Amino acid sequence: MITVLSGGVGAARLLRALSGVMDPSELCAVVNVGDDLVLHGLTICPDLDTINYTLAGLNNDELGWGLRGETWRVNEELAALGGESWFRLGDRDLATHLYRTQRLAEGATKSQVTAELSRRWGVAVRLLPVTNDPIATEFDTEIGRLSFQEYFVRHQHDVRVHSVRVRDVEAARPTDEVLEALRGAERIVIAPSNPIISIDPILQVPGVREIVRRRSDDVVAVSPIINGVALKGPADRLLFELGHEVSCVGVADVYSGLVGRWIIDEADRDQTSALEERGLDVRVTTTVMARSDDARRLAEAVLA
Amino acid sequence: MITVLSGGVGAARLLRALSGVMDPSELCAVVNVGDDLVLHGLTICPDLDTINYTLAGLNNDELGWGLRGETWRVNEELAALGGESWFRLGDRDLATHLYRTQRLAEGATKSQVTAELSRRWGVAVRLLPVTNDPIATEFDTEIGRLSFQEYFVRHQHDVRVHSVRVRDVEAARPTDEVLEALRGAERIVIAPSNPIISIDPILQVPGVREIVRRRSDDVVAVSPIINGVALKGPADRLLFELGHEVSCVGVADVYSGLVGRWIIDEADRDQTSALEERGLDVRVTTTVMARSDDARRLAEAVLA
Numbered sequence: 001m002i003t004v005l006s007g008g009v010g011a012a013r014l015l016r017a018l019s020g021v022m023d024p025s026e027l028c029a030v031v032n033v034g035d036d037l038v039l040h041g042l043t044i045c046p047d048l049d050t051i052n053y054t055l056a057g058l059n060n061d062e063l064g065w066g067l068r069g070e071t072w073r074v075n076e077e078l079a080a081l082g083g084e085s086w087f088r089l090g091d092r093d094l095a096t097h098l099y100r101t102q103r104l105a106e107g108a109t110k111s112q113v114t115a116e117l118s119r120r121w122g123v124a125v126r127l128l129p130v131t132n133d134p135i136a137t138e139f140d141t142e143i144g145r146l147s148f149q150e151y152f153v154r155h156q157h158d159v160r161v162h163s164v165r166v167r168d169v170e171a172a173r174p175t176d177e178v179l180e181a182l183r184g185a186e187r188i189v190i191a192p193s194n195p196i197i198s199i200d201p202i203l204q205v206p207g208v209r210e211i212v213r214r215r216s217d218d219v220v221a222v223s224p225i226i227n228g229v230a231l232k233g234p235a236d237r238l239l240f241e242l243g244h245e246v247s248c249v250g251v252a253d254v255y256s257g258l259v260g261r262w263i264i265d266e267a268d269r270d271q272t273s274a275l276e277e278r279g280l281d282v283r284v285t286t287t288v289m290a291r292s293d294d295a296r297r298l299a300e301a302v303l304a
Numbered sequence: 305m306i307t308v309l310s311g312g313v314g315a316a317r318l319l320r321a322l323s324g325v326m327d328p329s330e331l332c333a334v335v336n337v338g339d340d341l342v343l344h345g346l347t348i349c350p351d352l353d354t355i356n357y358t359l360a361g362l363n364n365d366e367l368g369w370g371l372r373g374e375t376w377r378v379n380e381e382l383a384a385l386g387g388e389s390w391f392r393l394g395d396r397d398l399a400t401h402l403y404r405t406q407r408l409a410e411g412a413t414k415s416q417v418t419a420e421l422s423r424r425w426g427v428a429v430r431l432l433p434v435t436n437d438p439i440a441t442e443f444d445t446e447i448g449r450l451s452f453q454e455y456f457v458r459h460q461h462d463v464r465v466h467s468v469r470v471r472d473v474e475a476a477r478p479t480d481e482v483l484e485a486l487r488g489a490e491r492i493v494i495a496p497s498n499p500i501i502s503i504d505p506i507l508q509v510p511g512v513r514e515i516v517r518r519r520s521d522d523v524v525a526v527s528p529i530i531n532g533v534a535l536k537g538p539a540d541r542l543l544f545e546l547g548h549e550v551s552c553v554g555v556a557d558v559y560s561g562l563v564g565r566w567i568i569d570e571a572d573r574d575q576t577s578a579l580e581e582r583g584l585d586v587r588v589t590t591t592v593m594a595r596s597d598d599a600r601r602l603a604e605a606v607l608a
Contacts, residue, residue, distance in 0.1 A: 041345040041405035071377055077399030081424055084406060091395055095381030101345035102388055120385055 002303070003028045003185035007198025008047040009064065010224060011018065011234055012054035012190035014302070015125055017295035018189075022303060024124040028181040030208075032193070033110065034166050034201030037150040039087055040078075042097040043104055046149075046200070048114050048127055049096055056121035064232070067092040069286060086154045101249070111175055113208035130202045133172035137201050138165055142296060148197070157234035161241045164196055169204045182211045189302055190221035193272075194235040195254045196242060212258045220302055221259045222287055225250035227267040231288065249274045263301050265286060269275045307332045307489035308608070310398045310515075311502025312351040313368065313497035313536055314528060316358035318606070319429055321599035322493075323359065324593040326607060332485040334512075336497070337414065338441035338470050338505030339452040343391055344382075346401040347408055350453075351502070352418050353400060365607055366535070366560060371396040375465045390458045415479055434506045437476035441505050452501070461538035465545045468500055473508045486515045493606055494525035496591060499558045500537040500546065513562070521564040524606055526591055527552035528585060531571040535592065542580035567605050568593060 002022065004015060006029040018027055029051055032205050036045045046065075053059045053067055060068045070090035079085035089097070096117065105114045109132045118127055118133060134254040137148045151157055174182075182188060193199055203209040225248050230236040243251040248264045248271050261281040264271060265288065275282045283304070289295035308319060308327065310333040319337035322331055333355055340349045350369075357363045357371055364372045382391035383518040393401070400421065407417045413436045422431055424521055441452045456462055478486075486492060507513040516523060532550050534540040540550050548554040552568045552575050565585040568575060569592065579586045587608070593599035 038345075038409075040400075040402035040407060042341075043345065071376055073395040074376060074398045074402065077396045078402050081399055081403045081421070082401040083399065089402075091377040092381045094378045094398070095385055095387065098344035098346075098378065098382050098393075099385045102343065105345060107341075117385070135419040262345070295525065 001026050001028055001185045002187050002189060003030060004189040004191050004197055005179045005193075005202050006031045006047065006051060006191045008050040009054075010193045011047070011198070012051045012059070013289040013295065014189070014191045014222065014299070015051060016288060018291075018300035018302065019125060020296055021299045024055075025126070027124075028128060030128050030130050030178050030181055032198045033131060034135050034169075034197070035067060035152065036134075036136075036148050037087075039084070039089075039145065039149075041084075042094075043099065043101045043110075044087075044097050045110065045114075045129070045278065046102070048110075048129060049093070051125075051127055052114070052117055052121060052123055052137025055118075055123040055125055056199055058121065066090050069283075088153075089147055091179075095175060095244050109175075111128045111177065124179075125182070128175065128177050129175055130178055131167070131172040131205050135169045135172050135201065135205070136167040137197055138167055140165075143235065157237070161238060164200075164238070164242070166201045166204050169201065170206065174207055175207050179207065179211070182208065184217070186218070187303070188212060188215055188219045190219065190255065190259065192213050192222040192224040192231075193232055194224060194230070194238070195251050196235065196238045200254075205269070216258050217260045219232070220261045220263060221255060221260045222250075222263045222270065222298065222302065223251055223265065224267040225251055226287060227270075247271060249278075252278060263298070305330050305485070305489045306491050306493060307334060307485045308493040308495050309497075309503055309506050310335045310351065310355060310495045311497025312336075313358075314497045315351070316355045316363070316457040316500070317593040318493070318526065318602070319355060320358055321593060321603035322427060322606065323595075324596075324600055325603045328359075328537045329430070331428075332430045332432060332489065334432050334434050334482050334485055334506060336506050337435060338439050338473075338501070338583045340438075340440075341391075341451065341453050343388070343393075343453075345405065347405045347414075348391075348401050349414065349418075350403070350432070352414075352433060352535075353397070353428075355431055355566040356418070356421055356425060356427055357492065359422075359427040359429055362425065370394050375594065385446070392457075393451055411502060413479075415558050417482065425528075429557055430481075430485070432479065432481050434482055434512065435476040435478055435509050437472070439473045439476050439505065439509070441501055442471055443467075444469075454495045456538075461541070465542060468504075468546070470505045470543070471510050473505065474510065476509050478511050485512065485513070486512065486519070486586050487577045490522070491607070492519055492523045494523065494559065494563065495527040496526040496535075498528060498534070498537055498542070499555050501538065504558075516562050523563045524567060525559060525563045526567045526602065526606065527555055527569065527572065529555055530569040530591060551575060553582075556582060556584060567602070
């Protein structure tokens with residue numbers, strides 16, 4: 001079993017690539033839920049949905065998020081009513097949220113609902129929300145306290161962040177499946193997701209960081225920073241604003257003590273020695289997964 | 305001011321007709337909320353929405369409920385996911401429910417949200433939910449306890465009912481606007497809505513029945529039963545199953561002591577003396593509002 005600590009898009013692509021070179025039912029994703037939200041009464045789990053949609057082949061490549069063949073009737077009407085329409089909810093996507101919210105109201109856990117959706121879409125990879133307890137990543141910014149999606153979507157992460165915290169994480173418990181997936185995995189992979197707002201909320205759930213640390217020799221991380229920039233999202237800017245070096249070495253320092261092997265991009269080959277000085281085993285390959293053969297090569301490097 | 309105790313479709317049509325013969329801003333609807341529900345996390349108010357949609361000219365005449373130009377993308381996707389899709393939620397309609405649910409979560413009352421929606425749609429009639437407290441009409445039936453929409457939509461009111469109750473109504477309070485609308489109205493009208501499941505839940509809210517009884521000389525009711533049948537919905541069947549006579553006289557007995565004047569259909573002219581024996585002032589006209597001139601005549605009879 002291979003267990004992947006996962007955010008959204010970057011993790012989804014790595015999981016898809018890994019599914020191509022191994023039995024996907026042996027693949028487990030421990031997924032961030034810090035950016036889950038309740039909006040219009042609906043429970044929305046962006047990272048879980050992004051991964052499920054991508055592995056089901058239902059992802060919208062044009063948008064880079066959401067479902068393919070999406071329509072926007074409800075959101076257009078909502079905007080016409082003067083409702084909050086900045087978090088663009090597609091009609092197909094809404095069905096997922098309606099389904100999840102109803103099942104949660106009936107007493108199902110987030111884990112169960114996720115498994116139901118995966119089964120419905122024929123996704124063999126096991127998607128595990130890191131916890132079924134409510135946690136919420138929040139930002140102290142130059143314009144005040146923002147929830148995750150206010151920061152990420154409403155303000156397009158275009159505000160200066162002073163600090164990030166995960167509300168209620170101290171009281172959260174990882175699920176039993178998550179603990180098993182972390183303890184029993186042959187290898188733990190840290191996906192090239194945002195280290196501050198995708199991976200750290202997973203590590204903050206009590207018990208998770210300790211297991212990863214104990215198993216650091218079996219932990220492989222793929223750098224989300226290539227040549228000083230993030231392929232997608234605000235990882236580079238956040239690293240800078242929170243005082244970290246904006247490089248694969250900077251990310252390695254954020255994950256200090258947790259990772260045995262680092263996979264970095266060809267563009268960062270010159271960082272190899274700085275990483276090796278930190279006692280890390282370094283592999284260099286193309287980490288951009290835009291082309292399927294590159295994605296395959298990265299997946300093979302992760303499993304090597 | 306004219307105040308109309310209102311269920312859904314029948315009340316919406318009468319209110320529309322009344323709006324045509326008087327200043328609609330002098331018209332007030334006290335609306336049943338006993339069939340409101342939370343589904344998929346969304347707060348849905350069928351009677352309030354039916355009236356707002358109808359008065360805004362947005363009602364779907366083909367279906368007889370919901371919004372015109374409706375599409376069903378979300379509900380189709382929800383069905384494909386194996387979700388509960390028996391309560392058919394249209395895409396446009398969903399926007400209303402998302403808006404309402406979000407505003408309620410922000411602390412607005414159901415009254416406030418209703419007024420916001422009316423304003424948005426240019427509806428001048430004042431729509432007042434009878435209470436902002438949660439009440440829920442329930443049915444004891446041959447197949448067990450059912451919620452309102454399980455009975456009405458899921459089972460298409462095709463099950464035998466033993467009894468009806470309005471959960472939590474004892475603790476509900478009518479809003480101040482409702483009390484004013486009932487006390488200050490020149491005339492109180494009981495719309496041709498279902499007496500058992502649309503009007504009675506309004507009357508059961510503590511204080512409402514007492515005011516109506518005290519003002520019975522100013523109360524005009526339009527019979528929802530014509531020639532022994534209900535134009536729409538299960539009013540006839542419910543009257544029968546609960547031991548009432550299925551006629552305008554049977555309904556008059558249900559409203560005993562509350563009504564001064566009855567408006568019945570031409571088809572029931574022979575019931576006039578039975579009603580007059582009960583001390584009621586009876587007017588006979590066409591009560592079917594299928595044609596606009598008939599609707600107008602009924603409205604004039606109500607105001608006469």
